[in-house]
């Protein structure tokens with residue numbers, strides 16, 4: 001301890017005794033050995049697993065996103081305003097991202113990204129390509145098109161259009177009104193796998209020829225899908241979007257359409273997949289972990305993993321829903337299960 005020179009010698013002595021007592025005390029008071037261990041572990045950039053065992057090995061899936069509904073009527077005016085304020089060149093993609101209230105972009109669920117994209121008349125969302133996969137549900141507008149790797153396809157309400165990974169794609173609109181659709185991408189994967197690349201084409205449009213939607217493997221026309229749903233029997237029917245060979249539309253995301261007859265309900269499901277639902281037609285509600293979410297045409301809502309959900313169609317309203325989910329990815333990795341799955345069936349054999 002530094003003692004100033006102009007202090008009385010007696011006081012100086014006393015201070016010096018106090019100081020050595022303090023020093024002795026700090027040396028003899030034993031530190032809590034567990035705490036000392038933690039600080040020693042941290043000094044070599046390690047941490048004790050035992051302090052957060054239940055967090056890392058939780059008894060149940062523990063998603064960080066929450067159920068939420070994005071109401072089309074509330075979002076649409078702001079998106080259209082973006083059409084006036086933000087040029088398509090500035091934006092590259094003019095999208096209102098559906099960001100989960102419990103997380104930041106790109107999380108709509110823990111594993112899925114969704115957004116509402118707008119292309120105004122005579123605009124081009126310029127050509128680019130990337131690692132990410134996209135599937136789009138066309139909500140409104142008539143003159144829109146997307147050109148995917150040299151094939152230009154008309155966008156029509158209710159159609160689902162795929163953009164497979166690394167395909168050049170630009171979007172345009174030759175009509176007088178806005179084109180709006182729901183984007184679904186696997187962007188949250190790239191938070192954990194830092195493997196996402198994008199390339200920009202030297203011109204706004206990648207050279208393309210017109211292809212009829214009925215002749216394109218990447219378009220699922222709504223008329224065909226609705227017909228399939230209506231020809232299936234039952235009050236609740238699910239019809240997957242699959243490639244011509246019967247496989248999933250991508251290794252990461254998959255999709256399906258559902259029909260639910262007026263006044264009827266779907267069975268309650270709890271699954272490790274998370275999903276984004278969009279209301280194609282009709283009105284009703286979904287109970288998600290005991291909370292009722294009411295919806296109508298063009299609304300979009302999310303169901304995080306392991307949240308039990310059940311749909312209800314309002315009386316007099318036949319309902320059609322579009323859904324995309326991370327089920328192909330979970331199945332590929334062996335992570336998919338529902339509440340009813342026999343766990344023994346999941347035990348992997350060497």
Ligand code: GTQ
Pocket residue numbers: 093095114115117134169183185
């Ligand atoms: O249309 O290419 O919503 O690259 C997000 C990223 C749409 C697209 C999104 C994208 C796109």
